[in-house]
Amino acid sequence: MDKMCNRVCENIAGYESDGILQSQLWKKYKLSSRDGSRLALKLERMGMITREKILEKERWTYKLIIKKTPISTKSIEGSPCLTCPVEAKCSLDGEVSPKTCQWIEDWVMIELKNK
Numbered sequence: 001m002d003k004m005c006n007r008v009c010e011n012i013a014g015y016e017s018d019g020i021l022q023s024q025l026w027k028k029y030k031l032s033s034r035d036g037s038r039l040a041l042k043l044e045r046m047g048m049i050t051r052e053k054i055l056e057k058e059r060w061t062y063k064l065i066i067k068k069t070p071i072s073t074k075s076i077e078g079s080p081c082l083t084c085p086v087e088a089k090c091s092l093d094g095e096v097s098p099k100t101c102q103w104i105e106d107w108v109m110i111e112l113k114n115k
């Protein structure tokens with residue numbers, strides 16, 4: 001997925017199930033309604049969003065609602081697994097496991113406190 005699609009999807013995802021009017025989104029990205037509509041259709045075909053036809057100020061338009069939230073690497077930034085010295089030995093059912101790992105537990109607790 002190209003960068004523009006990813007950015008737009010992340011933005012739409014921020015509105016969760018409420019969605020956002022496509023005209024509002026195009027203003028944010030300084031897109032013409034033609035380019036914006038093409039992008040919305042592309043995202044819909046990719047299964048990332050749904051387009052819901054609605055009447056807004058006596059005009060038909062579309063509300064864009066996220067279907068699949070794009071995966072962001074931000075969620076794993078700072079994870080101890082990325083620099084773990086025993087990562088090669090780590091598995092769900094192994095002796096070294098995320099189920100019993102103190103590093104991962106500490107990291108999750110810090111992340112939760114920061115949110």
Ligand code: SF4
Nearest residue numbers: 080081084090098101
């Ligand atoms: S879960 Fe713990 S032991 Fe396993 S890779 Fe991550 S930091 Fe290392």
